[in-house]
Amino acid sequence: xxxxxxxxxxxxxxxxxxxxxxxxxxxxxxxxxxxxxxxxxxxxxxxxxxxxxxxxxxxxxxxxxxxxxxxxxxxxxxxxxxxxxxxxxxxxxxxxxxxxxxxxxxxxxxxxxxx
Amino acid sequence: xxxxxxxxxxxxxxxxxxxxxxxxxxxxxxxxxxxxxxxxxxxxxxxxxxxxxxxxxxxxxxxxxxxxxxxxxxxxxxxxxxxxxxxxxxxxxxxxxxxxxxxxxxxxxx
Numbered sequence: 001x002x003x004x005x006x007x008x009x010x011x012x013x014x015x016x017x018x019x020x021x022x023x024x025x026x027x028x029x030x031x032x033x034x035x036x037x038x039x040x041x042x043x044x045x046x047x048x049x050x051x052x053x054x055x056x057x058x059x060x061x062x063x064x065x066x067x068x069x070x071x072x073x074x075x076x077x078x079x080x081x082x083x084x085x086x087x088x089x090x091x092x093x094x095x096x097x098x099x100x101x102x103x104x105x106x107x108x109x110x111x112x113x114x115x
Numbered sequence: 116x117x118x119x120x121x122x123x124x125x126x127x128x129x130x131x132x133x134x135x136x137x138x139x140x141x142x143x144x145x146x147x148x149x150x151x152x153x154x155x156x157x158x159x160x161x162x163x164x165x166x167x168x169x170x171x172x173x174x175x176x177x178x179x180x181x182x183x184x185x186x187x188x189x190x191x192x193x194x195x196x197x198x199x200x201x202x203x204x205x206x207x208x209x210x211x212x213x214x215x216x217x218x219x220x221x222x223x224x225x
Contacts, residue, residue, distance in 0.1 A: 042217035106157035
Protein backbone atom coordinates (compact mmCIF):
# COMPACT_ATOMS: atom_id res chain seq x y z
CA UNK A 1 0.00 0.00 0.00
CA UNK A 2 1.10 3.53 -0.72
CA UNK A 3 1.96 5.40 2.38
CA UNK A 4 2.22 9.17 2.65
CA UNK A 5 3.26 10.48 6.02
CA UNK A 6 3.39 13.99 7.37
CA UNK A 7 5.64 15.12 10.19
CA UNK A 8 2.93 16.42 12.52
CA UNK A 9 -0.82 16.02 12.92
CA UNK A 10 -1.20 19.22 14.93
CA UNK A 11 1.05 22.25 15.07
CA UNK A 12 0.73 25.58 16.83
CA UNK A 13 3.03 28.43 15.79
CA UNK A 14 3.29 32.13 16.46
CA UNK A 15 2.93 34.88 13.88
CA UNK A 16 6.23 35.54 12.15
CA UNK A 17 7.76 32.13 12.86
CA UNK A 18 9.27 30.05 10.08
CA UNK A 19 7.36 26.79 9.75
CA UNK A 20 8.42 23.56 8.05
CA UNK A 21 5.91 20.89 7.10
CA UNK A 22 7.45 17.63 5.96
CA UNK A 23 5.94 14.96 3.75
CA UNK A 24 7.41 11.58 2.88
CA UNK A 25 6.06 8.94 0.48
CA UNK A 26 7.31 5.40 0.11
CA UNK A 27 6.09 4.44 -3.37
CA UNK A 28 8.72 6.09 -5.53
CA UNK A 29 6.15 8.51 -6.96
CA UNK A 30 7.44 11.26 -9.20
CA UNK A 31 4.72 13.77 -8.39
CA UNK A 32 4.11 15.37 -5.03
CA UNK A 33 1.64 18.06 -4.04
CA UNK A 34 0.84 20.41 -1.17
CA UNK A 35 -2.75 21.55 -0.59
CA UNK A 36 -4.52 23.51 2.04
CA UNK A 37 -8.10 22.73 2.95
CA UNK A 38 -10.47 25.30 4.40
CA UNK A 39 -14.21 24.98 5.08
CA UNK A 40 -16.29 25.88 2.05
CA UNK A 41 -13.24 26.24 -0.18
CA UNK A 42 -12.18 22.65 -0.66
CA UNK A 43 -8.64 21.65 -1.46
CA UNK A 44 -6.52 24.36 -3.03
CA UNK A 45 -3.16 23.57 -4.57
CA UNK A 46 -0.21 25.51 -3.13
CA UNK A 47 2.76 23.93 -4.95
CA UNK A 48 3.59 20.73 -6.71
CA UNK A 49 6.70 18.95 -7.87
CA UNK A 50 7.06 16.50 -10.76
CA UNK A 51 10.70 15.60 -10.11
CA UNK A 52 13.52 16.12 -7.68
CA UNK A 53 14.48 19.80 -7.46
CA UNK A 54 11.57 20.71 -9.74
CA UNK A 55 8.66 22.74 -8.46
CA UNK A 56 5.72 24.61 -9.87
CA UNK A 57 3.32 27.07 -8.34
CA UNK A 58 -0.22 26.01 -7.79
CA UNK A 59 -3.22 28.23 -7.35
CA UNK A 60 -2.24 29.91 -4.06
CA UNK A 61 1.57 29.96 -3.69
CA UNK A 62 1.86 33.36 -2.00
CA UNK A 63 3.49 33.15 1.41
CA UNK A 64 4.81 29.62 0.81
CA UNK A 65 7.86 27.96 -0.64
CA UNK A 66 8.80 24.31 -1.15
CA UNK A 67 11.82 22.09 -1.30
CA UNK A 68 12.35 18.71 -2.93
CA UNK A 69 15.90 17.50 -2.49
CA UNK A 70 15.02 13.81 -2.54
CA UNK A 71 12.35 11.99 -4.50
CA UNK A 72 10.50 10.73 -1.45
CA UNK A 73 10.41 14.00 0.49
CA UNK A 74 8.56 17.25 -0.23
CA UNK A 75 8.68 20.08 2.26
CA UNK A 76 6.39 23.08 2.57
CA UNK A 77 7.86 26.20 4.14
CA UNK A 78 6.04 29.16 5.59
CA UNK A 79 8.74 31.82 5.70
CA UNK A 80 6.86 34.03 8.13
CA UNK A 81 3.66 32.49 9.39
CA UNK A 82 0.54 34.61 9.48
CA UNK A 83 -2.87 33.99 11.04
CA UNK A 84 -4.49 33.59 7.62
CA UNK A 85 -2.31 30.52 7.11
CA UNK A 86 -4.16 28.70 9.85
CA UNK A 87 -5.51 25.70 7.97
CA UNK A 88 -5.36 21.96 7.33
CA UNK A 89 -2.39 21.14 5.11
CA UNK A 90 -2.49 17.97 3.04
CA UNK A 91 0.35 16.39 1.13
CA UNK A 92 -0.25 13.99 -1.75
CA UNK A 93 1.75 11.94 -4.22
CA UNK A 94 1.04 10.25 -7.54
CA UNK A 95 2.55 8.62 -10.58
CA UNK A 96 2.94 10.78 -13.70
CA UNK A 97 -0.03 11.23 -16.07
CA UNK A 98 -0.38 8.64 -18.79
CA UNK A 99 -2.55 5.91 -17.45
CA UNK A 100 -5.33 5.13 -15.06
CA UNK A 101 -2.99 4.96 -12.10
CA UNK A 102 -3.00 8.66 -11.60
CA UNK A 103 -4.97 8.94 -8.41
CA UNK A 104 -3.34 11.02 -5.74
CA UNK A 105 -2.59 9.41 -2.41
CA UNK A 106 -2.96 11.72 0.54
CA UNK A 107 -1.21 11.99 3.85
CA UNK A 108 -3.20 12.35 7.10
CA UNK A 109 -2.86 16.13 7.14
CA UNK A 110 -1.33 18.69 9.47
CA UNK A 111 -3.67 21.05 11.25
CA UNK A 112 -1.67 24.24 11.65
CA UNK A 113 -2.79 27.02 13.96
CA UNK A 114 -0.98 30.35 13.82
CA UNK A 115 -1.60 32.60 16.80
CA UNK B 116 -8.43 26.61 -14.70
CA UNK B 117 -11.50 24.74 -13.69
CA UNK B 118 -14.86 25.72 -12.22
CA UNK B 119 -16.26 22.78 -10.29
CA UNK B 120 -19.62 22.83 -8.54
CA UNK B 121 -21.18 20.33 -6.19
CA UNK B 122 -23.84 20.67 -3.49
CA UNK B 123 -22.66 21.58 -0.03
CA UNK B 124 -24.68 19.10 2.01
CA UNK B 125 -26.99 16.11 1.58
CA UNK B 126 -28.82 14.00 4.12
CA UNK B 127 -30.20 10.50 3.60
CA UNK B 128 -31.48 7.54 5.56
CA UNK B 129 -29.59 4.33 6.20
CA UNK B 130 -30.30 1.84 3.40
CA UNK B 131 -31.33 4.54 0.92
CA UNK B 132 -29.62 5.83 -2.21
CA UNK B 133 -27.97 9.22 -2.61
CA UNK B 134 -26.72 10.87 -5.80
CA UNK B 135 -24.08 13.58 -5.59
CA UNK B 136 -23.84 15.74 -8.69
CA UNK B 137 -20.76 17.52 -9.95
CA UNK B 138 -20.60 19.96 -12.83
CA UNK B 139 -17.42 21.37 -14.27
CA UNK B 140 -16.22 23.85 -16.85
CA UNK B 141 -12.80 23.28 -18.29
CA UNK B 142 -10.68 24.25 -21.25
CA UNK B 143 -9.35 20.70 -21.50
CA UNK B 144 -10.40 17.48 -19.80
CA UNK B 145 -8.50 14.36 -18.93
CA UNK B 146 -10.45 12.61 -16.25
CA UNK B 147 -12.70 13.10 -13.24
CA UNK B 148 -12.06 11.67 -9.80
CA UNK B 149 -14.20 11.13 -6.73
CA UNK B 150 -12.66 11.02 -3.27
CA UNK B 151 -14.16 10.25 0.11
CA UNK B 152 -12.98 12.11 3.19
CA UNK B 153 -14.08 11.28 6.71
CA UNK B 154 -13.86 14.07 9.25
CA UNK B 155 -10.29 14.63 10.36
CA UNK B 156 -8.87 12.12 7.90
CA UNK B 157 -7.15 12.14 4.52
CA UNK B 158 -9.15 11.92 1.29
CA UNK B 159 -9.21 8.42 -0.18
CA UNK B 160 -9.72 7.57 -3.84
CA UNK B 161 -13.12 6.20 -4.85
CA UNK B 162 -13.40 6.32 -8.63
CA UNK B 163 -12.01 7.63 -11.90
CA UNK B 164 -13.93 8.35 -15.11
CA UNK B 165 -12.33 9.46 -18.35
CA UNK B 166 -14.87 8.10 -20.85
CA UNK B 167 -18.62 8.68 -20.89
CA UNK B 168 -20.73 6.21 -19.00
CA UNK B 169 -21.15 4.47 -15.70
CA UNK B 170 -18.41 2.86 -13.65
CA UNK B 171 -19.66 0.54 -10.92
CA UNK B 172 -17.66 -0.48 -7.91
CA UNK B 173 -19.69 -2.31 -5.30
CA UNK B 174 -22.16 0.02 -3.62
CA UNK B 175 -20.62 3.05 -5.32
CA UNK B 176 -21.04 4.05 -8.97
CA UNK B 177 -19.79 7.07 -10.87
CA UNK B 178 -21.15 8.48 -14.10
CA UNK B 179 -19.62 10.89 -16.58
CA UNK B 180 -20.98 12.92 -19.49
CA UNK B 181 -18.16 14.91 -21.07
CA UNK B 182 -20.43 16.79 -23.46
CA UNK B 183 -22.48 18.09 -20.53
CA UNK B 184 -19.56 18.63 -18.17
CA UNK B 185 -21.38 16.52 -15.63
CA UNK B 186 -20.69 13.65 -13.29
CA UNK B 187 -22.46 12.02 -10.40
CA UNK B 188 -21.49 9.66 -7.63
CA UNK B 189 -24.20 7.21 -6.61
CA UNK B 190 -24.09 5.67 -3.17
CA UNK B 191 -26.43 2.71 -2.73
CA UNK B 192 -27.55 0.85 0.40
CA UNK B 193 -26.25 3.65 2.55
CA UNK B 194 -24.51 2.77 5.77
CA UNK B 195 -23.68 4.98 8.73
CA UNK B 196 -19.99 4.76 7.84
CA UNK B 197 -20.74 6.49 4.51
CA UNK B 198 -21.22 9.75 6.41
CA UNK B 199 -18.34 11.77 5.00
CA UNK B 200 -17.40 14.51 2.60
CA UNK B 201 -17.24 13.55 -1.09
CA UNK B 202 -14.88 15.49 -3.30
CA UNK B 203 -15.14 15.84 -7.06
CA UNK B 204 -11.85 16.59 -8.84
CA UNK B 205 -11.01 17.22 -12.49
CA UNK B 206 -7.71 16.71 -14.27
CA UNK B 207 -6.89 19.03 -17.12
CA UNK B 208 -5.49 17.80 -20.41
CA UNK B 209 -1.78 17.09 -20.18
CA UNK B 210 -1.66 18.40 -16.63
CA UNK B 211 -0.27 16.96 -13.46
CA UNK B 212 -2.75 18.76 -11.31
CA UNK B 213 -6.21 18.08 -10.03
CA UNK B 214 -8.73 20.83 -9.37
CA UNK B 215 -11.14 20.03 -6.55
CA UNK B 216 -14.68 21.07 -5.84
CA UNK B 217 -15.52 22.28 -2.35
CA UNK B 218 -16.95 18.89 -1.39
CA UNK B 219 -20.38 17.54 -0.46
CA UNK B 220 -20.98 16.51 3.13
CA UNK B 221 -23.28 13.49 3.29
CA UNK B 222 -24.98 12.68 6.57
CA UNK B 223 -26.56 9.26 6.93
CA UNK B 224 -29.29 9.02 9.54
CA UNK B 225 -30.67 5.89 11.16
